[in-house]
Amino acid sequence: MALSIRDRETDEAVRRLARLKQKGLTETIREAVENELKRVQGGTPLVKRIEALHRELEKYPRTGMKADKAFFDSLNDE
Incomplete structure (x- = not known):
């Protein structure tokens, strides 16, 4: 199966992420999509x-x- 990304910004983002993670495209x-699916579902x-x-x-x-000005000042020894 093939996936063709025709959007330059998306292509660059995937390549940046792959470089940072030192993994293939x-x-x-796959990891990005699986993580997003977990987050959404x-x-x-x-x-x-x-x-x-x-x-x-x-x-x-x-x-x-009460956490008033005097309280916060006391945290900073003021």
Whole structure:
């Protein structure tokens, strides 16, 4: 099977990535496509990730302290 890339910018991007990874063009394209497929198909949606972070943060007790200018100045010994 053949894949013909007629777009100069795409061709250059693939070649740059292949050089950086020190791999052939076919392997570079395959890895890039497989990684993108995993990201699109198997990834957790952003909303779900944010909800999980929110649940994790809710486990910590509220101190009532405010992160105002004085707080940040104290971190820098000002």
